[in-house]
Each structure stands twice: as C-alpha cells, then as structure tokens.
Amino acid sequence: MPANDLVATVRSIVAATLGAADPPAADARAREVAGWDSHATVQIIFAIEDHFGFEMTGEEMESIDSVASIVAIATRRTAMSMPARS
C-alpha cells in the first residue's frame, strides 16, 4: 500500500473508532484529539489489527500515542508481510 494511502487509512480508522466526523491530522497526538482516551486506544488497536490482518505486540500497543505511531507500526508490519521481490 502506498504510504499516503496507509496514512489516510489509519486516519480514517481512528476517526471511525472515535465516531468523529473528520479524520485527525496525520501529526495528531492522542491527547489532542477529543475522545481519544485509553479505551479508545484499545478499540483503535483492534480495528487496525482487523483491517491490516496482523496482531500488535505488547510493546507496539503501549507505544501508541499518536496517528504517526500507528502509521509507523502499520508500515513496518505490512512491509514484513509483503513477499520479497527477487
């Protein structure tokens, strides 16, 4: 998935989970986004896992504090699951 698409997908998932009309900015931090508390973080984690088809480690889960932190995890994990090009 192109990087811009992945960022847009993460922003969309966060907005849907929070019930927000507009996606948060790509550089938004959790504490700056209305309704993004620890309960919401857990729901966002599960939604991201369902969408991308991977399961986060505990360390990854605890590192989530922003849209960018989720994008970093999704980028790394989706790259790991792509077939190697010869």
Added chain:
Amino acid sequence: MSIAPEELAAEIRAQGLIVPTAVSGVVAQGRGFAEVADALVAAIRRLTAGVGEYLRFGAVMPRDQAVAMRYFANFPQLLGSIHCFCGSDAEHRALLRAHDAGEPWADALPPVELVLTPAACYPCYAILAARGAVPAAGYRLQVDATCFRHEPSDDPARLQSFRMQEVVAIGQPDAVVSFREHWLAASADFLARLGLEGDVAPADDPFFGRAAAVMAKAQRERELKFEWRTPVSDAARPTACLSANYHLDSFAKAFGLRFDDGSHAHSACVGFGVERIALALFRTHGMVAEAWPVEVVDLLRLEGTPRADIR
C-alpha cells in the same frame, strides 16, 4: 504477637477465624474475625461520617449499569453474572430431566437484569444522575457494599466475596482529586493508628487480555490509582487495603452526570477493603483481639466484646 505473612493462612484457619469452603476464595468468618470486621466497618463509618450522604448497597446491581461503566469490557474475568430460571412448567420438567440424565442444564438459566456488585461505588452514579444536573458543589457520599470478583485463590487476602466501604466525590476535577488526596491521607493515618505499617504506591487495575498493558500504562501515566499496601499473607507482595481512584469523567459520561452548563462531572473514590484490613490487624497484633494494644481496641471499640464469644 505479630505473625509472619507466610504463616497467616494456616494460623487463622487453625484458630477458626476463617473457615474455608469447597470453593477457593469463598470462606466463612468465625466469630472472632466477624467481630473485628464488624467493628472495623463501624470505625470506618465513624471516620467518614461527615463526608455526606450514606448509601449501603447489597451484593447485586443492575446489569446495564455495569455494562455502561465498561466493567464487562475491562474486567470480564472478574464479573459475576446472575442467572435464573424464568421458564414454564414444561421447561422446568425439561430442566430436571436434563439434570437427572447428567446432561448440561445451565442454559435453562439465562442471565437476568443483575450482576454482582464489583465495587461499592458502582451503583451510586446512576442514582445521582437520576436526580438531574449535578449541583455546583458536587456530591459527596459514603457507600458500603458486599462486592464480588471472580478471583479463585487460597490466599486469605484475596476473597471472591468481600466488604468494601468507600467515600466518593463527584464534582469538578480539582475538587475530586483533592478529595481523593485528602481521604487517602486520612485513611492511611487511620490505619497507622490501628498499628498497621504500609506504603502508598501508584497502582493499576487487572484489566483483561491484550488491552491490559495499554489501560494499565494510561492509569499509571495519569496517576489515576494509588493503593496503600501492607504485607498480609505474602511478605514479597504487599496487599492493597486501601484504593484511591480518579475516574476522570468516565463514570459521569456513562450516566450523563452533568453540571448545569452541560459539562460532565468528574469522580473519585477511596475504598477500604474490610477483610484485608482485618487480616492485617490479626497478622500484626495476634490472633486474640482482646490482647491487641489498648489504643487499637479503643479505636475499634472492641472492649465490650465478651471474651468467651471470641474464639
């Protein structure tokens, strides 16, 4: 005479203070233990008498309230659910036939509108929300309840059914945080006057599953929970006898507890674990309550208890 934590379980059983049942973490209290626990409840009630409205809850609360407070989501492993038979004569006969044939029958008892109360303050928020807008000064309460958490254990300090007393504040954020700080300090002082030595430490709740790390981290970062702990049954793992919690606006949002301006109230509580404190007293001062230091006996007003009644 104090007792080593590791010897407490055997000693209190030998003295008949705690009588195990067939289920771990479910016990009967002998008279000596029950007298102390009752005296402790009364002493805590005297300590907190000026706080505000008093409410005593039973062992059950409305299921939909526990759901609204996300207890079922955060602690499904601890929640006790009430199930009852609500069927017809024919369904009753089918139930008995299944039982007598050794077949599964529990499905004939569906969940009803109740769960077991997991914390003393949980049933109070819906009651207050039904009164309308939160007053500018907020609410202050004393609450008692018999609580349940499904934590089977042979540790006498970890019962599945236990008594909890709390003081609760609902109001502006600064006010409820100050309330929590005041009552944590006052409650710790009360325990010190009972001769108990312990420490206050940041804490987190036993959230279920993979989400636990996220939730616990948030609790610690935002300093939402503190416990006063003392060695009771395990010297290496002190037991929490007091719990001081700041709920932010989560419980208020669950029930629409708002001020006149529409903003949500915040809430906080400080809870006493009655049986755990009683155990700490027995461990610290010995198995016979009349032999405890006079200031402890006086504070608990135990002096009138006939010795013959205390085993």
